[in-house]
Amino acid sequence: MTTNTRRLDASGRTRSPSMADVAHHAGVSAQTVSRVLSDHPNVQSATRERVLRSVDQLGYRMNSAARALSSGRTRTIGVVVLPTADYSGSAVTHGVESAARRAGYAVNISTASSLDPAAIAAAMTRLDEQSVEGIVLVVPVPTGTDAVETIARRIPTVTIDGSRTVSSEVVAIDQFEVGRLATEHLLELGHPTVWHLAGPDEWLDSTGRAAGWRAALAEAGREIPPLLHGDWSPESGYQAGLLLGRIPEASAVFVASDEMAFGAIRALHELGRRVPDDVSVVGVDDIALAAYCSPALTTVAQPFGEIAALAVEHLLRRIDDPSSPPTSTDVEASLVIRASTAPFAG
Amino acid sequence: MTTNTRRLDASGRTRSPSMADVAHHAGVSAQTVSRVLSDHPNVQSATRERVLRSVDQLGYRMNSAARALSSGRTRTIGVVVLPTADYSGSAVTHGVESAARRAGYAVNISTASSLDPAAIAAAMTRLDEQSVEGIVLVVPVPTGTDAVETIARRIPTVTIDGSRTVSSEVVAIDQFEVGRLATEHLLELGHPTVWHLAGPDEWLDSTGRAAGWRAALAEAGREIPPLLHGDWSPESGYQAGLLLGRIPEASAVFVASDEMAFGAIRALHELGRRVPDDVSVVGVDDIALAAYCSPALTTVAQPFGEIAALAVEHLLRRIDDPSSPPTSTDVEASLVIRASTAPFAG
DNA sequence: CCACATGTTGTTATCGATAACAAGCCTGAT
DNA sequence: ATCAGGCTTGTTATCGATAACAACATGTGG
Numbered sequence: 001m002t003t004n005t006r007r008l009d010a011s012g013r014t015r016s017p018s019m020a021d022v023a024h025h026a027g028v029s030a031q032t033v034s035r036v037l038s039d040h041p042n043v044q045s046a047t048r049e050r051v052l053r054s055v056d057q058l059g060y061r062m063n064s065a066a067r068a069l070s071s072g073r074t075r076t077i078g079v080v081v082l083p084t085a086d087y088s089g090s091a092v093t094h095g096v097e098s099a100a101r102r103a104g105y106a107v108n109i110s111t112a113s114s115l116d117p118a119a120i121a122a123a124m125t126r127l128d129e130q131s132v133e134g135i136v137l138v139v140p141v142p143t144g145t146d147a148v149e150t151i152a153r154r155i156p157t158v159t160i161d162g163s164r165t166v167s168s169e170v171v172a173i174d175q176f177e178v179g180r181l182a183t184e185h186l187l188e189l190g191h192p193t194v195w196h197l198a199g200p201d202e203w204l205d206s207t208g209r210a211a212g213w214r215a216a217l218a219e220a221g222r223e224i225p226p227l228l229h230g231d232w233s234p235e236s237g238y239q240a241g242l243l244l245g246r247i248p249e250a251s252a253v254f255v256a257s258d259e260m261a262f263g264a265i266r267a268l269h270e271l272g273r274r275v276p277d278d279v280s281v282v283g284v285d286d287i288a289l290a291a292y293c294s295p296a297l298t299t300v301a302q303p304f305g306e307i308a309a310l311a312v313e314h315l316l317r318r319i320d321d322p323s324s325p326p327t328s329t330d331v332e333a334s335l336v337i338r339a340s341t342a343p344f345a346g
Numbered sequence: 347m348t349t350n351t352r353r354l355d356a357s358g359r360t361r362s363p364s365m366a367d368v369a370h371h372a373g374v375s376a377q378t379v380s381r382v383l384s385d386h387p388n389v390q391s392a393t394r395e396r397v398l399r400s401v402d403q404l405g406y407r408m409n410s411a412a413r414a415l416s417s418g419r420t421r422t423i424g425v426v427v428l429p430t431a432d433y434s435g436s437a438v439t440h441g442v443e444s445a446a447r448r449a450g451y452a453v454n455i456s457t458a459s460s461l462d463p464a465a466i467a468a469a470m471t472r473l474d475e476q477s478v479e480g481i482v483l484v485v486p487v488p489t490g491t492d493a494v495e496t497i498a499r500r501i502p503t504v505t506i507d508g509s510r511t512v513s514s515e516v517v518a519i520d521q522f523e524v525g526r527l528a529t530e531h532l533l534e535l536g537h538p539t540v541w542h543l544a545g546p547d548e549w550l551d552s553t554g555r556a557a558g559w560r561a562a563l564a565e566a567g568r569e570i571p572p573l574l575h576g577d578w579s580p581e582s583g584y585q586a587g588l589l590l591g592r593i594p595e596a597s598a599v600f601v602a603s604d605e606m607a608f609g610a611i612r613a614l615h616e617l618g619r620r621v622p623d624d625v626s627v628v629g630v631d632d633i634a635l636a637a638y639c640s641p642a643l644t645t646v647a648q649p650f651g652e653i654a655a656l657a658v659e660h661l662l663r664r665i666d667d668p669s670s671p672p673t674s675t676d677v678e679a680s681l682v683i684r685a686s687t688a689p690f691a692g
Numbered sequence: 693c694c695a696c697a698t699g700t701t702g703t704t705a706t707c708g709a710t711a712a713c714a715a716g717c718c719t720g721a722t
Numbered sequence: 723a724t725c726a727g728g729c730t731t732g733t734t735a736t737c738g739a740t741a742a743c744a745a746c747a748t749g750t751g752g
Contacts, residue, residue, distance in 0.1 A: 018738055018739085019738065019739060020738075028701075029701065029702045030702095030738085030740090031703080032700090032702080034740060035700095035701090038740090042698090042699055043699095044699090044700065047701085061471075061474060061475055062475060062739080063415070063477065063738050063739070064477055064739095065411045065412075065414035065415040065420060065477060065737085066411075066707095066738030066739040066740085067738080067739055067740075068414075068707095068739090069409070069411040069706095069707050069709085069739070069740090070738075070740040070741080071707085071739075071740055072707075072740095076476075079455075083440045084440075085436040085437040085634070085650075086436075086634075087431050089436070090439075093436075093439075093455070094427075094430075097429075097455055097457050101456075101457075101472070106456075106476050107454065108452055108453065108454055109453050109454075109455045110443070110452075111443050111447075125407075126447070126452065128407060129407055129408060129410055130410050131409065131410055131411060234634055234635055234637070234638040235638075237638070238638060259638075262635055262638045262639055263638045265640070266638045266639070266640060266642075288431070288432075288579065288580055288605060289580055289605060289639070291580065292581075292583070292584060292605075292608045292609045293635070293639040293640070294611070294615055296612075364707090364708055364709085365708065365710095366709095374731075375731065375732050375733080376710090376732095377709095377710080377711095377731075377732065378730090378732080380709065380710060381730095387729095388730060388731090389731085390729090393731085408708090409707085409708050410709095411707085411708080411709090412707070412708030412737095413708080413709055413710075414737095415707090415708080415709070415710090415737050415738065415739085416709045416710040416737050417709075417710055417737085418710095418737075
């Protein structure tokens with residue numbers, strides 16, 4: 001029944017109805033309207049009905065700027081992401097939006113133009129200027145970055161890549177475990193050792209996985225081959241694959257992301273090395289295509305939705321009770337075995 | 347030199363400095379501070395310097411809620427996306443954020459839980475309640491959807507998938523041309539005809555590509571094979587591939603997205619049909635992996651960044667001049683030839 | 693029947709910025 | 723010299739909601 005009645009203001013332009021208009025229409029005070037719309041308990045149900053009817057008839061929508069100004073609460077959280085169209089960033093962003101929405105929060109998005117601390121701080125500052133009540137960082141943050149720390153001290157912040165800053169929450173997948181899972185799977189298949197193509201060192205995701213890989217090898221008493229580095233892109237995986245394919249004893253490779261893994265597999269094919277017959281490959285992320293490229297990729301799936309929901313949950317707790325101390329929570333990843341890994345045939 | 351000075355308010359809690367605090371510190375009026383921060387021309391440079399110094403010293407950040415309330419401008423635009431971690435949605439979202447940021451606008455993100463008009467309207471309503479000044483719809487909108495139309499009439503809205511509603515701008519890739527490009531490429535390779543795996547009919551992207559495909563075939567006087575449908579997912583491409591692989595005369599397939607294309611290629615492989623030797627496949631999107639899965643995918647690249655920038659540009663024009671009529675702009679896609687297409691081998 | 697707690701509603705002040713107007717000063721043309 | 727008009731700055735009212743407080747009604751136990 002939304003008729004969307006509009007008034008004329010002093011200058012003659014149309015204007016959306018305000019709370020005062022609703023109050024007048026329902027024959028109550030603005031405060032009562034406010035109480036009804038905020039679900040305050042102490043309002044008689046007859047009054048409540050009447051107000052709601054007026055809200056409906058006038059097509060009233062609340063002015064969030066006014067609410068924010070007077071209450072000091074914007075009910076908005078911010079997300080800082082990188083401007084890459086990668087699977088994980090986008091999965092986390094959607095997870096955050098969904099969890100925030102359920103809690104009645106809006107989401108502001110801000111991209112960091114690079115991993116430079118200044119760029120990340122700039123992205124956070126933009127959110128700060130929007131008066132977000134909390135920030136989810138979907139980017140790695142070097143510890144001890146002053147500009148970032150300053151904002152994190154004032155605005156509840158949670159990192160989801162495992163970066164541990166002094167003032168922020170941490171909700172992260174246990175990347176050490178990710179590295180270990182992948183590596184142990186390959187060792188169990190009988191491979192003498194496992195090579196590793198890591199992501200950039202700026203990412204804790206990256207160093208965590210490498211550490212897990214190294215630990216698994218050490219524990220099994222295997223030789224630890226030299227580490228390769230990529231930048232998460234398929235192209236960098238391809239370049240690394242061109243190297244690995246020339247090393248005859250490289251029979252098993254743990255690649256730090258599915259996209260790099262596909263690049264590596266392509267390079268191996270071009271060099272005439274079959275996957276998994278000659279080389280077994282494990283990726284990380286379980287992107288949608290992992291099961292459908294050839295060969296179907298064995299990978300470590302990361303529960304991005306769960307991570308995002310947890311991040312928001314922690315953020316809201318910190319927002320409601322700023323005195324509660326920052327915490328650190330780990331989430332489990334799981335190995336998905338497909339066709340890119342096979343027993344050592346050496 | 348941001349010392350971030352904070353005052354105590356009546357209730358004894360810390361509070362960020364306000365414009366009045368800056369004004370007092372600089373020995374000017376609040377209005378002058380406002381003028382300096384809004385880059386008004388008529389301020390003496392000495393005064394400007396003094397104000398900026400005070401802003402810096404006090405660590406002042408503007409309260410956007412107050413600005414929005416008093417000026418009636420939120421300098422925020424909204425984006426409606428689907429909660430899928432797909433390449434195109436995320437590429438467009440980042441493009442919008444980047445363009446908006448350059449224009450001094452913040453971006454609110456809102457996901458539509460489904461393609462149901464009610465769900466899309468709900469996502470738009472959430473943005474409306476945040477008082478966004480414009481909306482970019484990265485979802486298909488059925489024409490004549492009242493709830494959507496009502497909001498689009500009030501808030502400048504641009505669709506980027508080609509959906510033409512009465513009140514919204516349209517910035518879109520010419521999908522008819524996409525279909526034609528892909529189909530003609532395959533015909534030029536000598537294939538007698540071209541099969542098509544389309545996306546869901548709700549998407550104009552989808553129907554547009556199908557129309558271009560059909561037109562190209564008709565123009566060449568070829569038989570038009572029955573149309574197959576997927577839902578953009580690799581799995582649906584796989585299912586369609588299981589069908590196509592059983593049809594001996596299907597030598598060329600135009601698939602409406604890269605992800606579906608990889609699913610289809612996988613199914614073809616499983617059925618023993620080689621790509622491109624037995625079947626040529628063309629996708630759409632040019633996702634990052636297109637060049638790195640096997641075989642490297644021939645595909646139609648879409649300029650998502652350009653689309654997003656144009657969308658924002660149009661939106662800002664409508665915001666600045668609400669009387670300007672909605673327009674419709676097309677952007678060109680381009681064929682990227684890789685290894686999944688080959689001449690017809692009889 | 694009174695004192696006091698509780699429930700319901702209204703009043704007033706306030707959040708922090710900007711628009712609209714006003715006022716003083718300086719310049720240059722008449 | 724004088725006045726129009728532009729530049730610079732300040733004053734006041736206002737945006738729309740909520741917090742804090744006040745006021746009144748109602749109910750309950752002594």
